[in-house]
Amino acid sequence: MKPVTVYDIAREANVSVATVSRVLNNTAPVKASTRERVVSLINKYQFSPNALARSLIKKETGMIGIILPDITNPFFPEVLAGLEQEARNKGYTFFLCDTGSSNQDVQAQYQRESQYLNILVEKQVDGIIMLGGRVDLVKCDPDLIKEVAEVNKRLPVVLINGNLPGASLYRVVIDESAGAAMAMQHLIDLGHREIAFIGGYKQMSNTIQRVQGYVKAMERNGLPVDKKRILQGGFSVEAGKKLMAELLKNNEHGRITAVFCANDLTAIGAIKTAVKAGLRVPEDISIIGFDDIPFAANSMPELTTISLKCTELGRMAADVLHKLITNKKVSRLTSIQPELIVRESTAPLKE
Amino acid sequence: MKPVTVYDIAREANVSVATVSRVLNNTAPVKASTRERVVSLINKYQFSPNALARSLIKKETGMIGIILPDITNPFFPEVLAGLEQEARNKGYTFFLCDTGSSNQDVQAQYQRESQYLNILVEKQVDGIIMLGGRVDLVKCDPDLIKEVAEVNKRLPVVLINGNLPGASLYRVVIDESAGAAMAMQHLIDLGHREIAFIGGYKQMSNTIQRVQGYVKAMERNGLPVDKKRILQGGFSVEAGKKLMAELLKNNEHGRITAVFCANDLTAIGAIKTAVKAGLRVPEDISIIGFDDIPFAANSMPELTTISLKCTELGRMAADVLHKLITNKKVSRLTSIQPELIVRESTAPLKE
DNA sequence: CTGAAAGCGCTAACAT
DNA sequence: ATGTTAGCGCTTTCAG
Numbered sequence: 044m045k046p047v048t049v050y051d052i053a054r055e056a057n058v059s060v061a062t063v064s065r066v067l068n069n070t071a072p073v074k075a076s077t078r079e080r081v082v083s084l085i086n087k088y089q090f091s092p093n094a095l096a097r098s099l100i101k102k103e104t105g106m107i108g109i110i111l112p113d114i115t116n117p118f119f120p121e122v123l124a125g126l127e128q129e130a131r132n133k134g135y136t137f138f139l140c141d142t143g144s145s146n147q148d149v150q151a152q153y154q155r156e157s158q159y160l161n162i163l164v165e166k167q168v169d170g171i172i173m174l175g176g177r178v179d180l181v182k183c184d185p186d187l188i189k190e191v192a193e194v195n196k197r198l199p200v201v202l203i204n205g206n207l208p209g210a211s212l213y214r215v216v217i218d219e220s221a222g223a224a225m226a227m228q229h230l231i232d233l234g235h236r237e238i239a240f241i242g243g244y245k246q247m248s249n250t251i252q253r254v255q256g257y258v259k260a261m262e263r264n265g266l267p268v269d270k271k272r273i274l275q276g277g278f279s280v281e282a283g284k285k286l287m288a289e290l291l292k293n294n295e296h297g298r299i300t301a302v303f304c305a306n307d308l309t310a311i312g313a314i315k316t317a318v319k320a321g322l323r324v325p326e327d328i329s330i331i332g333f334d335d336i337p338f339a340a341n342s343m344p345e346l347t348t349i350s351l352k353c354t355e356l357g358r359m360a361a362d363v364l365h366k367l368i369t370n371k372k373v374s375r376l377t378s379i380q381p382e383l384i385v386r387e388s389t390a391p392l393k394e
Numbered sequence: 395m396k397p398v399t400v401y402d403i404a405r406e407a408n409v410s411v412a413t414v415s416r417v418l419n420n421t422a423p424v425k426a427s428t429r430e431r432v433v434s435l436i437n438k439y440q441f442s443p444n445a446l447a448r449s450l451i452k453k454e455t456g457m458i459g460i461i462l463p464d465i466t467n468p469f470f471p472e473v474l475a476g477l478e479q480e481a482r483n484k485g486y487t488f489f490l491c492d493t494g495s496s497n498q499d500v501q502a503q504y505q506r507e508s509q510y511l512n513i514l515v516e517k518q519v520d521g522i523i524m525l526g527g528r529v530d531l532v533k534c535d536p537d538l539i540k541e542v543a544e545v546n547k548r549l550p551v552v553l554i555n556g557n558l559p560g561a562s563l564y565r566v567v568i569d570e571s572a573g574a575a576m577a578m579q580h581l582i583d584l585g586h587r588e589i590a591f592i593g594g595y596k597q598m599s600n601t602i603q604r605v606q607g608y609v610k611a612m613e614r615n616g617l618p619v620d621k622k623r624i625l626q627g628g629f630s631v632e633a634g635k636k637l638m639a640e641l642l643k644n645n646e647h648g649r650i651t652a653v654f655c656a657n658d659l660t661a662i663g664a665i666k667t668a669v670k671a672g673l674r675v676p677e678d679i680s681i682i683g684f685d686d687i688p689f690a691a692n693s694m695p696e697l698t699t700i701s702l703k704c705t706e707l708g709r710m711a712a713d714v715l716h717k718l719i720t721n722k723k724v725s726r727l728t729s730i731q732p733e734l735i736v737r738e739s740t741a742p743l744k745e
Numbered sequence: 746c747t748g749a750a751a752g753c754g755c756t757a758a759c760a761t
Numbered sequence: 762a763t764g765t766t767a768g769c770g771c772t773t774t775c776a777g
Binding site: 046068093098 | 753754755756757
Binding site: 399444452 | 769770771772773
């Protein structure tokens with residue numbers, strides 16, 4: 044069964060295709076009686092205008108692309124939820140481009156990003172949002188940066204929580220330093236002085252910023268910074284377990300009383316290891332996370348953490364992208380303030 | 395800056411657009427020297443063929459749509475991950491259509507499904523996958539069913555874990571009854587006889603099936619079925635807490651020794667309530683979940699549950715859809731066997 | 746191996 | 762208020 048087109052409708056309604064188009068788009072006045080005739084035909088055949096043809100001519104598709112590393116990491120669905128809301132309100136549909144970082148090495152991931160970038164350009168999306176992957180790198184390969192810069196010449200690209208220096212892209216970010224400062228201040232206010240930092244990757248800018256926040260807070264409070272108490276190695280629960288075990292091994296005298304984790308997942312791992320080692324959280328050791336993924340509220344004990352306002356991040360990114368697409372003015376950098384969420388995994392230092 | 399087209403390339407290479415198209419698609423032999431000329435021009439201008447124009451003529455877009463209720467529920471990202479893998483391998487990009495069930499009433503959700511259905515048809519996707527929402531209803535409004543049936547006349551629609559009777563759609567499902575049976579058998583094998591079921595919604599077919607599995611297993615083992623021990627009220631952690639509290643209230647004599655939860659989220663809520671009530675899990679009460687979301691392995695205690703093979707579900711759905719799109723034969727119903735995952739939240743009944 | 750020309754389904758001047 | 766017509770950028774006969 045051949046799909047019905049504007050021509051079919053036009054013929055049967057005894058009007059021209061232009062008129063059909065007009066009632067479809069309300070782009071010019073149409074006599075009530077003709078409009079009615081056309082509308083009823085549209086309903087009769089359940090006519091659905093071909094968006095490809097329309098987009099081909101209008102040079103806009105109402106589609107945007109979002110490239111992210113791993114939908115399975117609970118951080119990203121939160122961002123997506125915000126993005127979706129805002130995008131839908133503005134009339135966009137979006138391609139989810141998951142580069143599947145969890146099952147492969149990073150090179151393959153960057154390659155996949157490139158691949159998706161090309162596909163999205165070909166499909167004529169109105170704009171692209173990127174987060175994770177190369178965007179998080181402290182030192183990103185210039186070729187990878189250039190590639191994104193080239194795409195950005197054709198259509199707007201906005202970055203969430205990252206940067207590609209030199210590509211001069213629009214960005215919406217969470218204020219990582221502020222977040223790290225909040226976390227540390229919370230621990231210090233509770234009386235902790237022997238604090239460790241675990242998690243993350245040192246080649247990633249978010250980790251660097253969080254570590255810097257840790258170091259600065261220690262120094263600001265006149266506390267010594269011991270590099271042996273800053274451990275990197277990933278963002279997963281497993282990483283958290285491993286790093287915490289390492290920390291505990293070098294901590295025979297039980298001096299460390301609080302741990303600032305690079306994210307909630309590592310914090311959860313850290314708690315598990317601590318508990319298995321016979322420590323009580325938070326009585327014996329306070330643990331604070333970072334991100335505020337939904338699960339943070341459901342762990343046992345419930346996790347004290349820094350909310351990265353994921354949903355808002357997504358919403359803002361969609362908003363900025365929309366403004367870019369419609370040539371409205373936006374500032375090049377939108378910064379969102381994180382928030383301390385106090386739950387059960389931190390407690391005052393026992394004397 | 396105007397985007398470059400096949401015409402621009404053709405002109406500069408002194409060939410016709412047909413030839414450019416040929417080298418682009420390898421659709422006919424082209425003399426090596428001409429091909430080279432064209433290719434170098436393509437690289438020079440970073441020419442990217444307009445997929446809209448191509449799709450308009452080829453009547454295929456390489457796009458599929460996936461409609462789901464809430465990306466924030468950890469069950470769905472798992473499905474998506476499988477879907478993405480398979481779809482990418484087969485050359486598809488996909489629209490994520492989240493109907494945002496978490497922020498609204500169900501009517502608005504169904505409406506949003508309808509809206510997305512229309513958009514996807516207009517955008518000429520090659521196929522659609524639906525899960526959650528109306529698809530899960532035991533008694534779905536005939537109009538809502540008909541709507542999907544109509545869409546299915548134009549392009550293939552496959553359902554994951556659901557059904558719309560009468561629309562005769564292709565489906566890939568997890569064998570819920572088998573899963574429920576596994577869960578119950580595990581508890582019974584551990585010696586439990588006083589078992590309750592909590593969670594889910596009685597208007598949803600998955601809940602019905604799980605409850606049926608519960609009832610059958612009880613009867614098969616000659617255990618009495620007490621309706622007061624079958625409680626519905628949602629799939630969230632909150633629901634789990636509430637329902638568990640209710641169960642405990644009517645359980646003053648501490649007779650119930652095991653609880654089968656409708657999903658992992660409710661199981662987590664149930665554990666929290668049980669622990670707060672002074673019960674030890676699993677020593678005093680065994681709790682089993684359903685789904686095997688990633689977090690199930692990270693809760694404390696780690697959750698014994700039934701794996702719904704989410705990733706495989708997504709992968710199979712993409713595979714079935716692809717076969718449908720390419721007119722290959724597939725069976726109308728693909729059923730996947732769940733798997734019992736024993737962790738720490740269940741233990742033998744104490745004498 | 747290559748070119749000319751006819752569309753895919755729609756919108757947007759430009760007429761009337 | 763409505764019709765005519767020329768594309769949007771590409772693929773695909775059909776010739777040569």
